[in-house]
Amino acid sequence: MTPPPLPRARIAGLDGLRAVAVVLVVVYHLFPDAFLRSGYVGVDVFFVISGFLITTLLLRERAREGRIRLRRFWARRARRLLPALAAVVTVSASLAWLVGGDVLVDMGLQVLGAAAFSYNWVSMADGGTYFSAADPEIFRNLWSLAVEEQFYLLWPLLLPLFLLLPGRRSRAAAALGLAALSAAWAFTSVTAGADLTRVYFGTDTHAFGLLTGVAVAFALHGLVVRRSSVAGVGPVWGVIVGALATAGIVAAAAVGGGEAITFPASSLAASLLTAVVLLIAAWPGSWFGRALDIAPLRWLGERSYAVYLWHWPLLVLLSFQLTGAGPETGVPVLAGAGVALASVVLAAGSYRWLEQPVRRHGFRGALALARHGLRARPSRRAATLAVALVAALALGGTTAAVAAAPRTTTSQSAVDAGRDALEQARRLPTPAPAPGAQTVDGTRVSAVGDSVMLASAPGLLQAMPGIEVDAEVSRSLWAGARIIDGLAASGELREYVVVGLGTNGPVSTEALQSIVDAAGPDRYVILVSAYGPRDWIPGVNSDLTAFAASHPRVAVADWSQAISGHDDLLAGDQIHPESAGGDIYARTVKRAVDGAATQLAAAQWAAEQTRTTLLELFGRAEDQ
Secondary structure, three states, rough: OOOOOOOOOOOOOOOHHHHHHHHHEEEEOOOOOOOOOOOOOOHHHHHHHHHHHHHHHHHHHHHHHOOOOOHHHHHHHHHHHHHHHHHHHHHHHHHOOOOOOOOOHHHHHHHHHHOOOOOOHHHHHHHEEEEEEEOOOHHHHHHHHHHHHHHHHHHHHHHHHOOOOHHHHHHHHHHHHHHHHHHHHHHHHHHOOOOOHHHHHHOOOOHHHHHHHHHHHHHHHHOOOOOEEOOOOHHHHHHHHHHHHHHHHHHHOOOOOHHHHHHHHHHHHHHHHHHHHHHHHOOOOOOHHHHOHHHHHHHHHHHHHHHHHHHHHHHHHHHHHOOOOOOOOOOOOEEEEEEEEHHHHHHHHHHHHHHHHHHHHHHHHHHHHHHOOOOHHHHHHHHHHHHHHHHHHHHHHHHHHHHHHHOOHHHHHHHHHHHHHHHHHHHOOOOOOOOOOOOOOOHEOOOOOOOHHOOOHHHHHHHOOEEEEEEEEOOOOOHHHHHHHHHHOOOOOOOOOEEEEEOOOOOOHHHHHHHHHHOOOOOOOEEEEEOOOOOOHHHHHHHHHHHOOOOOOOOOHHHHHOOOOHHHHHHOOOEEEEEHHHHOOOOOHHHHHHHHHHHHHHHHHHHHHHHHHHHHHHHHHHHH
């Protein structure tokens, strides 16, 4: 028999704060160019709330009953989290099956991570990344739910050790000490050059928010005050300080231009500010807690869990439908607003017809209600059958999605094919130049590039046998200058230098000049234009064209123009060429190299003609 839920003693301010947190995260994901450039700190707000709430509930149960019933606690957590999670995973996976393509990559592993509440570790083991929006993981946002569930599993077992300490202050200090250790571990790891996603996803390196919430719960447990002041500060000042701390959370979400600059400092700042908000809002008789729970915020906060679950899968699915690729640069404003609205609507339905019935009646009780619905009036019977049909279709769609899931994205497959082609070419002898060839032989060409060039390597090797290709994923223009300088110093740099490094970020005249300087005055540099759904690509191509126009021994291979209108020859990310697209890339580069050779030959012919003419003129002058 399912145990009845414990009476819920509501804590003022929690739902309003949840609403703030979910807005920060949703805006950050849907509108990456908006002012909330570090909006991921909303997750840290959720962590602090969770640590505070769970510890408070456990302490209340122990005070009331003399012990903590672990089985009942975990059953309550399951009733709270599983219904919405199951709906989001099965429905989203089924929709992904209908969309197809890269959105299905590793679907089985993603579903396993979601079901086992280990998504953070499963994703890291598979090479997933939180901060790369080009990664099409449809359930990536479940990493935070996994961290919380791991906390829910372990914390009730560790809590008795804290209760051995005398008094709430010593317990709060111990929790803060552990939070400080977790934060220090995160800072140390980032400083030491550890993978940023590992630090962000890691339960150990991201536990400081949960432990900060634990400290607030210990500090407030059993607190009895006669007035609605907060630690001696009057209620009006409590409202002011609480409002300033809330504004500080929003400021932490707005500061910085990205995670590499602000994390983990932004997350730690948001966690500490959230602790201040909780301390003031949950203080007995606090005015601020009631103010924070105004009706709209309270309504959204009650449904924030499902809003958080729905918004990311919907964003990924919509992005693939619109562009065939992940949400690397966001979606149009109206589309983002549509995702936000759909998330709220689905969350409201989930809260009313799925989450609340299970929370109130348990899983068995909810099933009993469903069976009763089959024997009720026709309208209710039809509604119950419709829900059952949707559930069956969602389960079937999830099974189909897992069965059809590819292991890698099309872009990764293209890059891997290019890398294999280069490895095979290096094991073969360099082909001799073709006798009587009218074009530049590949043995006279060095190519340095990023993953787009790497994916095009099979085409380059076929179009220009003997070409030397040095290409790797995520290379910048500045890295190219260093590589070319090294090749020149070792005597391995050839007559024509092809540079394809415009995909991963803006370029600058200084960086381009450093490449030309590294190549030296006797070589010709071919700059390959960039193509893809990145907001900096037009600027890159404009800068490449302008630079080539002002340098006589620099030309542009216009890959952007050549592939435009042939998106079907690109991988799912609309950046990396597949086989036929790689052939176009190679032909574009070869034409540019041959054009450069023709231009050089013409310039040399003109110089020779000028020299001959001058010699003839000088000879005549001497005869006279």
